Amino acid sequence: MTTRLALKQITKQYPAVVANDNVDLTVLPGEIHAVLGENGAGKSTLMKIIYGVTKPDSGQMFWNGQEMRISSPSAARELGIGMVFQHFSLFDTLTVAENIALGLPSTIRLDDIENRIADTARQYGLDLEPQRHVHTLSVGECQRVEIVRALLGRPQLLILDEPTSVLTPQAVDKLFETLRKLANEGCSILYISHKLDEIRALCHTCTVMRGGKVTGVCDPRNETDASLSRLMIGTEPPAITHNERPAGEARLSVQRLSLPKAHPFATELDDIDFEVRAGEILGVAGVSGNGQQELLAVLSGEDTRAPRTALVFDGRPIGDKSTAWRRAHGIGVVPEERLGRGAVPELSLAHNMLLSHQTRATVSKGLVNRGAIQSLAAGIIQRFKVKAPGAQAIAASLSGGNLQKYIVGREVTRNPKVLLVAQPTWGVDVGAAAQIRSELLALRDAGCALLIISEELDELFEISDRLVVLAKGRMSPSIKTSQASQDLIGQWMSGLWDSTGAPAGTEEPVC
Template identity: 75%
Template sequence: MTRLALNHITKQYPAVVANDGVSLVVQPGEIHAVLGENGAGKSTLMKVIYGVIRPDAGSIAWNGQPVTIASPAMARQMGIGMVFQHFSLFDTLTVAENIALGLPSGTRIDELERRIADTAAQYGLDLEPQRHVHTLSVGECQRVEIVRALLGKPQLLILDEPTSVLTPQAVGKLFDTLRQLAAEGCSILYISHKLDEIRSLCHTCTVMRGGKVTGVCDPRVETEASLSRLMIGAEPPAIDHQEKQAGSAVLSVRRLSLPRAHPFATELTDISFDVHAGEILGVAGISGNGQQELLAVLSGEDTRAPAATVALDDAAIGRRSAAWRRAQGLAFVPEERLGRGAVPELTLAQNILLSHQGSSVVSRGFIRQRATVQLAAGIIKRFNVKAAGPGAIASSLSGGNLQKYIIGREVARQPRVLLVAQPTWGVDVGAAAQIRTELLALRDAGCAVLVISEELDELFEIADRLVVIAKGKVSPPIKTSEADLNLIGRWMSGLWPSDHNATQSREPMHD
């Protein structure tokens, strides 16, 4: 008996038809990929299945019976679990309290905490049930969502970009778990832009483009190039990363140590490195090892650091505000898109003002509305953002399209220093190639770029040098051309030469 059958599902919004007569069949024990570029309608379709939104037309059959899925609560009762790309967690509640919201009212928190810890350990997802969500990194929030879904022992598990912030080892363990679940009869709908994952994990692949199904294939007999052609109509452009001589150090960190801002934060210990003009410095590491804390210090969100520990052009800026640093040419792309990278309720044009506050869009204290709209329109066109236009509300964009817009907004400032976290998280292969090309173009124009990413392949593709952050400490730098995955993997466990910080703090760092 077929587990799930969608028949001609249609969902239309004022500016776009998100799903246009989509049909999809999932069998028991099948791992079924849904592949498509950003804005193709994948996430909308998953929300229809999970009862988050109601389709305008079409029908759904569950275990052979016609159903109307009225809400996520009903979906969970039927045996459908979902891990969203954008998380649905309450910041002020603990991990266990968030998970308890979807469980019967009599659930005991202490017993639930034990279940969470056991499930997290079983699947290699490091998680502390008593931590408050506002203290978690994006990667840790994703672990909460995955564990929450697995606790329900679903008949159908929907995973929307589940591995985007997991380590290769954790991905391998998750895949083992998914294969075991499938062998036990659980069906899995798997959304990912990582073509190698789809080829190694999934039995069937439905390809979507522009809200329609354009094909169904067995990904195990396809190549990454053929899957890319099915998805975007072409192979992604090759990244042209050529070595070049970097300039002087623009952003420097010297012997930075910082205590925890809250009990669950990561303490930073004796961190030193430089970012040079005309280079990309990549920062690798497992989520939750101090990336958030380091970026907060560098961006000016956390001004507790001693002034001399962070320098811009040799000027001590550790106590300077984020606004002051932006005025000096520093740009920042946080890992959280909605809420920090963009205000969900504002338009794309209005979101320009989060980082563009110079004379081009603000004159004598007044916002130049036409200039703001024109700038937003230019970013939408340049970065191929699928949106209704500058007046589109930020929350109406798909995750990948919003990411392209936020990065485009910062690139358009032509910054001297760019700090960017997880630049291609959740974007399709074509958009990822474009973002990486733009980062390399910034580097070639003399910008000092620091990229924090848990995509090791991405760092090897665009970074000139690499460092690794583990348990609040940073490794020695190494030229990307001299590194390999095994070395970086060892360093991600903190296993690097022990005399690094002492040596680096005495001498400037040169290639």
């Protein structure tokens, strides 16, 4: 059988690191092939070389048996290679249809593209509105755009970089059905994920990378999560210890908050009411696009339309307070979008400290203390095991998982009274995810009140003390995690609950 893709001795070196070191990779037609490795192992660089984004320093690439040099993504698409990036390549001011049109022949009418998008999205269970502007989408919805754009190209090879990181379990199941169908039709799939159970359930072959080199090839169906973890990071991830403990006083309260849509495609918030107490983690579950983005904007101060008394922090109404005021008084934020919101891509890690660490130690009389911010950044790099050449590394040069560790570390080291976190371990390897979750639990144990928005139900069940669900802008009652089940939370994610917290349609038993 002719191979679909073969890489021979691919090497790519940057000034501070060898990203790919004589990498060999073979993918057969109809094969779902996983590429597994910890953050910074060189996986994304290798995929960008295949897709023509990055040129290798040396090595050979064979496509359907013929040697090729792919000069650009457009050349890759003409060959039949599609890619879904972990960090999205979308223009915020264009609509979904306009973004997708950029990768299609200019002879196709926009209304035809909109119809094709709607049909493809419906076929694969990836809800999209073609006329919606990208800047109004959540991270999960942006990921759907990328997946649909790749599928519209009818690729012979589809590269997926962390495709399920912000998808719900139901959407993941639907995506897997799609990928298996594509593979049965002869499409090859390169699948990058840190979710070991997904790789074992979906993939036929797994190539393991560490430090830019291939360290092994295996059949993941014959492995366990523990054995794959050992292949990837050399050990099993540390166990998370979550001990129940009584919570303290309410640190952040939201009282009868209702807000109209900020734009036509936003989600209206309807009578939101909850509190987060000192020394507890409140987990917020829900399908992407159900109000999580809007809720975080209100809590962080990005959206100040809330009535003054609807938000109370340490007994003080703050609905009208700015983001800067809230940060200065002890509210930290880790947004779901790493590049652009969590970090300025073109700035160094040290200068990115100034997004949240503006104190007398770092800024005095309008002057930045460079030594102080470099020292703070270096401390986070060391403590959170961030793979970066140093505090002067540009944020955009880090892998997604390493940048996530840095942003979480930046907020954790502020010792906030309240920490708001969206998608804390998106695109992060198993070892780093365990470290981030342990740090969040340690912050809780130190008395911080944490609100964590995540579409990873396993993660929420692992670290949360209480759970709520956002569905269509409405919030469910809270329930202790120890009393909840994934089935119950799944029902609530469809909006099926009553005021008592019981699933809709059920009645309390009569004694």
